[in-house]
Amino acid sequence: MDNFIAARSQMALSLGFHIIFSCIGMVMPFFMAVAHFMWLRTGNENYKNVTKAWSKGVAIFFATGAVSGTVLSFELGLLWPEFMKNAGPIFGMPFSLEGTAFFIEAIALGFFLYGWTRFNRWFHWFTGVVVGVSGIISGILVVAANSWMNSPAGFDYINGKYTNIDPIKAMFNTGWFSQSLHMTIAAFAATGFAVAGIHALMIIRKQNVGFHTVAFRITAIFAVVAAILQPLSGDISAKFVAKNQPAKLAAMEAHFKTEHYSPLIIGGIPDVENHKVNYAIELPGMLSLMVNDKFDSEVVGLDKIPLKDQPPVAVTHYAFQLMVALGMAMLGISLLYLIALFKWKQWLSQTWFLKIFVLATPLGFLAVEAGWTVTEVGRQPWIIQGVMRTADAVTPMPGIVYSFYLFTAVYFSLAIAVTFLLSRQIKMVPEIYDHQPLTLKAS
Structure with missing residues (x-):
């Protein structure tokens, strides 16, 4: 492994771990705030216990997210x-x-964790809301920086010099809204399904059923709404990519030939050497319709992109297909949940229904990882789209491969520690008076 591959691998590993911590850190405070609000409104101790349990999870992921982000x-x-x-x-x-x-966010989290008996109860709840809002803003700002790499703005590049710098224009580049929207909704869907799946498993095992039913209801609603909205944000993102990064779109879709009535490719194995996709399902004209709103519009293929500027097709295509497939699976589960919520309420407490959410526990985060693979690998060979190549930005310092091994060990150790802490936290869920399942009613 040379230094360039080692540097890319280390960055990929770091981002892959951090994105999970950051998604949970962005979203869990909102779950916590909803549970807290429901306790303040109803006085139901289930909601209070859920709030306290989730607040400890928020603290764990805040700490690990801070470490991995640093x-x-x-x-x-x-x-x-x-x-x-x-x-x-x-x-x-x-x-x-x-x-x-x-x-x-750090200050507000401190207020929330230690303010249970010290603050006015509604001010205490508000500090939890601030934790969530600050986390969302923090995530959006980081994504805005990443979107700048995909759609650089706020400067002129003349004779190898960066001049006329405008940081505001750089931050609010043409890609920040679509990428931030897509990432934020993805965080809610991924975290919602993951947490709902854990609580569904506890309900199946009949452990603190009242507690876990309350938790499942809150997280499932967030997950369902996010999964339904995600295809809409995905459409916005796809249109942006088609306009600003045609090479990335062509790799995502394994679209080798520039043509009108471009087909949408579902599945398949890209054959880069022969410029075709084997074993794929083709929907004629659908790619043209999706990116340009016209069946007969032209979509740029890889044949119009110089070979030296083409991203890795296979990795980008497989990651994109996986992301879409997982998104559709979560959408299907969400529609099933809505049917149960409004028509067949008896499903909500049945084991087969809860098992679906248990099986869906990892789907959102797998989709997030696949989506970021598309974002980063699909931009290659550029670290700044059309301006600076990744190979030109890497450090000349030798021995990066050893740094990669070291950071790999650190991140896996961190993952083991977080898994242990969360497992212990789940086992320490407080016993409550009512262990009967709660009736899930539409509100």
Whole structure:
């Protein structure tokens, strides 16, 4: 493994771990705030117990997210010094603001964790809301910085020099809205299904059923709404990619030939050498319709992209297909849940129905990882789209492969520690008076 591959692998590993921690850190405070609000309104101790249990989970993921995020910030300078030298003054603002949002989030979380008997109860609830809002803002700011790499703005690149820098324009580049929207909804869907699946499993095992039924209801609603909205945000993102990154779109769809009435490819194995996709299902004209709203419109294929500027087709295509397939699976489960909620309420407490959510526990995070693979691998060979190549940004320092091994060990150790802490936390769920399942009613 050479230094370039080692640097990319280390960054991929770090992002792959951090994105899970950050998604949960963005979303869990909202679950916690809803449960807290319901306790304040109803006085039901189930909601209070759920709030306290989730607040401990929020603290765990806040700490691990802070560690993994700090490591990432150091890695940017360690692995990609040429990139940071030129890009830092341009897109540094969202990172600085993200630090401010993180600071506010840390203070609000401290207030919430230690304010149960010290604050007015509604102010205490409000501090939990601030934790969630700060986390969402923090995530959006980081995604805005990443979107700048996909759609660079706020500067002029003349004779190898970056001039006329405008940090505001860089932060609010053409891709920030679509990418932030898609990522935020994905975080709610992934975390919602993961947490709902865990509580569904506890209900099946008949452990603290009242507690886990309340938790399942809250998280399932968030997951269902997010999964239904996700295809809409995906359509917005696809249109942006088609306009600004045609090479990425062509790799996502394994679209080798520029043509009108471009077919949508479902599945298949890309044959890059022969410029075709084997064993795929083709829907004539659907790709043209999806990206340009016209069946007869032209979609740029890889034949119009110089070979040196083409991303890895197979990895990008498989990751995209996996993301879409998992998104459709979550959408199907969501529609089933709505049918149960409004028509067949008896399903909600039946084992077969709960098992579906148990099986869906990892789907959202697998989709998130696949989506970020599409975002990052699909941009290659550019670290700044159309401006700087990834190979030109990597550090000349030798021995990066050893750094990769070290960070791999650190992240896997961190994952084991988090798994242990969460497992212990789930087993420490407080016993409550009512162990009977609650009736899930439409509200």
